[in-house]
Amino acid sequence: MLRKDMHEDNRRSWNAATDAHNSHKADQAAFFRGGGSTLYPDEIELLGDLKGKTLVHLQCNSGQDTLSLARLGATVTGVDISDSAIAFAQKLSADTGISGQFIRSDVYDWFEQAAQQGQKFDIAFSSYGAIVWLSDIGAWAKGVASILKPGGKVVILDFHPYPMIFNWDWKPEFSYFNGQQGQHFDNGVGDYVAISGEALAPSGYIEGVKDFINPHPGHEFNWSVSEIIMALIQAGLALRVFKEYPYFNGAKLFNDMREGENGRIYPPENMPDLPLMYGIVAEKPS
Numbered sequence: 001m002l003r004k005d006m007h008e009d010n011r012r013s014w015n016a017a018t019d020a021h022n023s024h025k026a027d028q029a030a031f032f033r034g035g036g037s038t039l040y041p042d043e044i045e046l047l048g049d050l051k052g053k054t055l056v057h058l059q060c061n062s063g064q065d066t067l068s069l070a071r072l073g074a075t076v077t078g079v080d081i082s083d084s085a086i087a088f089a090q091k092l093s094a095d096t097g098i099s100g101q102f103i104r105s106d107v108y109d110w111f112e113q114a115a116q117q118g119q120k121f122d123i124a125f126s127s128y129g130a131i132v133w134l135s136d137i138g139a140w141a142k143g144v145a146s147i148l149k150p151g152g153k154v155v156i157l158d159f160h161p162y163p164m165i166f167n168w169d170w171k172p173e174f175s176y177f178n179g180q181q182g183q184h185f186d187n188g189v190g191d192y193v194a195i196s197g198e199a200l201a202p203s204g205y206i207e208g209v210k211d212f213i214n215p216h217p218g219h220e221f222n223w224s225v226s227e228i229i230m231a232l233i234q235a236g237l238a239l240r241v242f243k244e245y246p247y248f249n250g251a252k253l254f255n256d257m258r259e260g261e262n263g264r265i266y267p268p269e270n271m272p273d274l275p276l277m278y279g280i281v282a283e284k285p286s
């Protein structure tokens with residue numbers, strides 16, 4: 001069931017967290033002007049050639065990945081509920097001269113608006129901690145299908161719902177199957193950029209906000225892999241790719257995670273391989 005009241009809590013929580021996250025990142029405009037990109041090879045592989053494509057980046061946060069995608073040749077639109085994130089993205093676009101349109105909206109409202117205006121995209125992209133904020137996965141998948149051109153595709157590269165059963169110390173604490181009811185946290189979105197350090201700050205890590213505690217609650221919806229895939233299929237999209245990865249890109253979401261090559265983050269030494277991210281490509285039939 002769509003819970004816009006909870007989305008509003010999440011908006012406030014993301015506003016506070018986004019300011020903290022960006023406070024740790026050294027001059028991001030200079031990083032982009034110098035040719036920098038915040039993308040990882042995994043999403044670039046799933047997305048394929050972007051030249052001449054229209055792409056909407058759903059839940060784009062501060063737009064760093066969106067502008068990196070524009071660099072690869074796409075005409076980009078970023079949508080996010082957070083006021084701080086969209087204001088930051090618009091300024092970053094202006095300061096770097098990389099063009100992109102950024103819209104502050106609950107993604108569900110934007111789907112309706114875009115559909116009314118007849119907007120259609122070649123690619124919808126969603127990544128790195130996006131799906132868990134969606135209170136109705138079925139309505140989201142239908143929204144995605146409604147804004148794709150025939151032959152267009154949705155590409156998802158996100159944190160796998162399986163490890164989200166663990167607390168910080170890798171003890172199973174949360175149900176894998178809590179998409180419907182959600183999981184509620186008093187201190188919403190944390191400062192995972194401070195915890196991840198350089199790995200999430202390619203422009204350079206600076207101390208920024210210290211000991212951040214989010215004053216706003218957050219509500220997460222840990223949709224299982226089957227719920228995500230079935231929502232896309234029920235929305236009329238055809239599954240083309242499903243992949244699992246034994247690492248996170250950049251983010252140290254749990255205690256004692258090990259940093260590997262290319263910004264890949266692995267579980268502690270004594271732990272077997274786990275699915276930490278998944279990738280999906282699903283196509284709208286022509």
Ligand SMILES: C[S@@+](CC[C@H](N)C(=O)[O-])C[C@H]1O[C@@H](n2cnc3c(N)ncnc32)[C@H](O)[C@@H]1O
Binds near residue numbers: 059064079106129134
């Ligand atoms: C972990 S971030 C995603 C990071 C992003 N992939 C990037 O490139 O930086 C999750 C984002 O989802 C946004 N969000 C959460 N609920 C939303 C909603 N209902 N509609 C639109 N955006 C939402 C948050 O504001 C936040 O920016």
